[in-house]
Amino acid sequence: MSDQIKHECGIAFIRLLKPLSYYQEKYGTALYGLNKLYLLMEKQHNRGQDGAGIATIKLDMKPGSRYISRYRSMAQNAVADIFGYVQNKFVDIQNETPELMKDTEFLKQNVSFIGEVLLGHLRYGTHGKNSIENCHPFLRQNNWMTRNLVIAGNFNMTNVDELLEQLYELGQHPKEKADTVTVLEKIGHFLDDENQVLFDEYKKEGLSNVEITHKISESLNIAKILRRSAKDWDGGYTISGIVGNGDAFVLRDPSGIRPAFYYADDEIVVAASERPAIQTAFNVQIKQVKEIEPGYALIVKKDGTVTQEMYREPAEKRACSFERIYFSRGSDADIYKERKQLGHLLIPQVLSAVNKDLKNTVFSFIPNTAEVSFYGMVEGLHQYVREVQKDVLINNKEQLNDEQLNELLSMSPRVEKLAIKDVKLRTFITQDADRGEMVAHVYDTTYGVIKNDTDTLVAVDDSIVRGTTLKQSIIKIIDRLHPKKIIIVSSAPQIRYPDCYGIDMSKMGQFVAFDAAIQLLKERGMEHIIEEVYEKCKASLLLPKEQIVNYVKDIYRPFKQQEISDQIAKIITPKGTVAEVEVIYQTLDNLHIACPNHSGDWYFSGNYPTPGGNKVVNKAFVNWKEGNNQRAY
Incomplete structure (x- = not known):
């Protein structure tokens, strides 16, 4: 999209089901799991460029041996930095005793990150500070193996205050107010509780503490722990976790808001936020990669047993459409088709806007992410041309002379690449006037393809959030080509409301559609609606979230979509x-x-x-009305 927005995050999980020696013998390397984790993360780097982290767990290590390793990075290329750090662990061995690189038992006992359970995370920070402490995976440590917990996720909770209060009631004192901390501590609490229940049960049977430790590892009920932990979570989430003994899980929210995919065979279990990452890393077909169902957790026990168990009653599936429009990589077969369809479905509106005058219309796209939608639009235009040609040739061919026939057969949409992002340009000057001038040149254009004051330019964008880049850069630049008209086409609908499940769109004032609606209300003497919505929203914040409705809809209700679109055109x-x-x-x-x-x-x-969500949108409106530039959750 022309306005960059952030989105958190991406996960990569791997469980090796065979001994490390198996992968050495079959694939020629003891680093099979690490290599695959690197691929999974690199193929999802679009999901997080503010930081990354990995954690690994070694199974069946002797007491006193380190079995959990973790490393996080905020380097510019965090994934490469992390795996460079891991690779350095093997440099001396490769140089001095290379034969030991094939000794999987030696490597497991002596080198960190050589483990059977691996977890990676890519972070896009939508809020808060960008510090190493904000990077996943998060680690909750304990001397009891089955009380250690590592988690990483793609999630936002809307009810952090409520969840924190529950932790206080349990007697905990979290070190900060963040959904990552509350999730970690909530799961950790019930993991502790399950350990204690099992300990007491086996103690009554007369088992020794060492025997009890092994029995607890075998008997941990991960699904039960997740049911108790997630009972009151409100948000969108895919969360992966590993218990110190090697039990692992990947769970998805009951509405399926955030994406989660997995693949399993007799060698490996793998999960990720995007399907093509799994397909590429493991060379498997699309039908072999499955979705984790909403409200379910993929659970891999230490003994290698793989199940998918319900931990919360699934709700109506409301998977995020923005994943399809923009965030997920377009290399997914279904996403590619969907983005083309989004462009194709715009054809009637576009043809109407240009009065079906293809001769004097040039079609293009703005950011590269809109390219696939643009292809769909072009296919639709060619289909329209064929229908026009067919109709004329069937019904009016006797009336055509040679010149008219040639013109009919040469009819074709004019397609050009006009807006080119100059990625090397940096808006480094701090003064506002200078910065505005520099921003105006972030995009460059192709000259000589527009007929001055004659052609209409149709430019496809995948979505329009704030409209600032259009106003400050793109429209200024393409206006220099002297088109008669510029039509900006968004393959997504108008963004009118904040997101609270992981996308960096939490404030009402960020949306050009909201700005347009407010301007229209004021222009038409309908300011009372703004005040009424404010009063309703403010009063609703005193209610339980289950009783709240979205009153901000009333801001848009007086207007047709095109009225708001026309006002947006004026704004940008x-x-x-x-x-x-x-x-x-x-x-x-x-x-x-x-x-x-x-x-x-x-x-x-x-x-x-x-x-x-309803509470967040009403709170966001109250914040906007009161001039409070804070997120609403």
């Missing part, structure tokens, strides 16, 4: 622009046609999948 048109500017948005109906299995559309529709 820079002063001095010569060409007429129009904005076209995807419709919600078409979004659901293109992405039928991902109905999560709360940022467009205001229909949140959890009660906490």
Whole structure:
């Protein structure tokens, strides 16, 4: 998208089901698991560039031997930095005693990160400080092996205050107010509780403490621990965790908001946030990679048993549609088709806007992420051309002379690449005036393909959030080509409401659609609606979240979509622009046609999948009205 927004995060989980010697013999390396973890993370680097981390656990280590390793990085290329750090562990061995690189038992006993259970995380920080302490995986340590816990996830909880209060009631005192801490401590508490229950039970049977330790490891009920821990979570989440003994899990929220995929065979269990990462890293077909079902946890016991167990009653599936529009990599077969369909479905609106005049219209796209939608639009344009040609040739061919026939057969959409992002340009000057001038040149353009004051330029963007890049850079630059009209086409609907499940869109004032609606209310003497919504939203914050409704919908209710689109066009048109500017948005109906299995559309529709979402949107409006520039959860 032309306005960059952040999104957290990506996970990569691997459990080796065979002894390390098996992978050495079959694949020629004891580092098989680490190599695959690197691939999984590198193939998901789009999901997090603020930091990364890995953790590994070695199974069946003797007491006194280190069995948990963790390393996190905030380097510019964090994944490469992490695996460079790990690789350095083997440099001396490779140089001095290379034969030991094949001795898996030696490596396991003497080198960190050589383990059977591996967990990786890529972080995009939507809020808070970017520090190493904010990077996953998080570690909860204990001298009891089965009380150690490592977690990493792609999640945001809307009810952190409520969850913290529950921890206080349990007698805990968390070190900070963050959903990562509350999740870690909540699972950790019930992990401790399960350990104690099992200890007391086996103690009554007369077992020794050493025997009890082994029995607890065998008997831990991971699904039960997760049921108790997640009972009151409100948010979107995919969370992976490893217990110190090697038990592991990957769970997905009951609405399926955040994505989670897995693959399992007799050698390995792997899970990740994106399906193509698994396909590429393990060379498996798309049908072999499964989704973790909403409300379920993929559980891998220390003995290698793999199950998928329900830990919370699934709700209506509301998988995030923004994953399909923008965040997930387009190398996924289904996502690629969906993005093309998003572009194709815009054809009727676009043709109407250009009066079906393809001769004097140039089609292009703005950021690279809009390219696939653009392909879909171009396919739709060619289909339209074929239909026009077919109709004329069937019904009017006798009336055509040679010149008209040649013109008909040469009819084709004019497709050009006009906006090119100059990634080397840095807006390093701090003064506002200078910075604005520099921002205006972040994109460059291709000259000589537009007929001055004659052509209409249609530019596809995958979504428009704030509209600032359009106003400060893109429209200024393409207006220099002297088109008669500029039409910005968004393959996504209008973003009207904040996200609270992992996308960096938490404040009402960030959305150009909201700004347009507020301007229209003021222009038409309807300011009372703003005040009424404010009072309703403020009063609703005193209610339990389950009783709250989204009152911010009333801000948009008086207007048709096109009225707001027209106002957005005015907002994003820079002063001095010569060409007429129009904005076209995807419709919600078409979004659901293109992405039928991902109905999560709360940022467009205001229909949140959890009660906490309604509380967040009302709080966000109150914050905006009161000039409070803080997130609403």
